[in-house]
Amino acid sequence: ILNVEQSPQSLHVQEGDSTNFTCSFPSSNFYALHWYRWETAKSPEALFVMTLNGDEKKKGRISATLNTKEGYSYLYIKGSQPEDSATYLCARIRSGSARQLTFGSGTQLTVLP
Amino acid sequence: DTEVTQTPKHLVMGMTNKKSLKCEQHMGHRAMYWYKQKAKKPPELMFVYSYEKLSINESVPSRFSPECPNSSLLNLHLHALQPEDSALYLCASSHLAGGGPYQETQYFGPGTRLLVL
Numbered sequence: 610i611l612n613v614e615q616s617p618q619s620l621h622v623q624e625g626d627s628t629n630f631t632c633s634f635p636s637s638n639f640y641a642l643h644w645y646r647w648e649t650a651k652s653p654e655a656l657f658v659m660t661l662n663g664d665e666k667k668k669g670r671i672s673a674t675l676n677t678k679e680g681y682s683y684l685y686i687k688g689s690q691p692e693d694s695a696t697y698l699c700a701r702i703r704s705g706s707a708r709q710l711t712f713g714s715g716t717q718l719t720v721l722p
Numbered sequence: 723d724t725e726v727t728q729t730p731k732h733l734v735m736g737m738t739n740k741k742s743l744k745c746e747q748h749m750g751h752r753a754m755y756w757y758k759q760k761a762k763k764p765p766e767l768m769f770v771y772s773y774e775k776l777s778i779n780e781s782v783p784s785r786f787s788p789e790c791p792n793s794s795l796l797n798l799h800l801h802a803l804q805p806e807d808s809a810l811y812l813c814a815s816s817h818l819a820g821g822g823p824y825q826e827t828q829y830f831g832p833g834t835r836l837l838v839l
Contacts (some may be wrong), residue, residue, distance in 0.1 A: 613764075641825055642735035651821040652726065653765075653812070660825060698764065708753060708816065708826065709778060 613701050615713035622689050623721050629685045630716040632699035636680035641702040643710060644684055645672055648695045656684075656697075689720040726831035729815050733770075734837045737803060745796040745813030754796040755828065756788060757812040765812055770785045771796060772818065803838045810835050 614633045622628045635643065642658040657666040662677040670687045686693055696717045700710040726747045735741050745754065753772050757765040770778035771790040785807075787799040796813055810833040816826035 643828070645830075650832070652832045655827045655829065658825055658827055698762075708755070708770055708772075708828075709767050709780075710764075710765075710828065714762075714764050 611697060611701070613711050613713035615697075615699060615716050616715060618714065619717040619718075619719070621719045621721060624689060624691060626689050626720075627685065627687045628689055628715075628718065629683050630697065632682045632684070632713055634680050634699075634701045636678060639677045639680075639701075642675060642682050643700045643702070644682070645698040645700065646671075646695045647698060647715070648659065653698065682713050684716075689718075691720045694704075694718055694720045705708070726737055726813055726829050728811075728814055728831035728834050730834060731832070732735060732835050732837075734839065735800065735803065736839055737805070740799070740801045740805075742800065743798040743811055743813075745798075745815075745831055746794055747815040747829070749815065749829065750793075750817070751815035751829070752793055752818045753816045753826065754790060755814040756786075756796070756798050757814065757830075759810040759833070761809075763812075763824075769798075800836075803836075805838050808836055810837045 616631050621627040641660045645653040657673050659675040664675040666673050672685045675682045696715040698715045700712040703709045729744045755770050756768040759765040767780050768782045769788045785802050789797040791810045812833045813831045814828040816828045
């Protein structure tokens, strides 16, 4: 993996379903991974900043895990609701002394009522 | 208040125009950023300011000129843009954390959608 990759590109689920998607990144020189939620016409909203291998973070029905050795992070949404419909972006920090985020292309989630 | 505001929301300009985008935050953050997002692509970093000084320029063409007049305000001056510069321009800010810059959460504004004719 040379860059940040997210899969799937888009996802449709029924209300009440649980879902998850993947962010893959280079495992070498890892510093931090950021997750954002971006609703159309709104500001990207920060969800998590993950730095340690094995990190698990939770915010309401949304949780994320991090595996820095193999270079992936999962985002889980339990019991999806229509208001969860958004694009979920992950971003990798390029170096420990800087603030440059490299974003993936995002997973567009649509929750159908 | 965790809000970053950006004005204008939309901007249409000709290739010979000069215009400016404005970004403001009142969270006391001392790092501010400009990103550019083309349709169907991820946001790409353009500039980073730390303590009102330009710390990172991602090889952005000189027709984009950033300015940070004070700790709350970030401008992006635009001059002689090309149609391919049409994009969503996002501003963000972060608190300069003692634990390391890579742990700082960046707070984004809603963006300015720019169309260059």
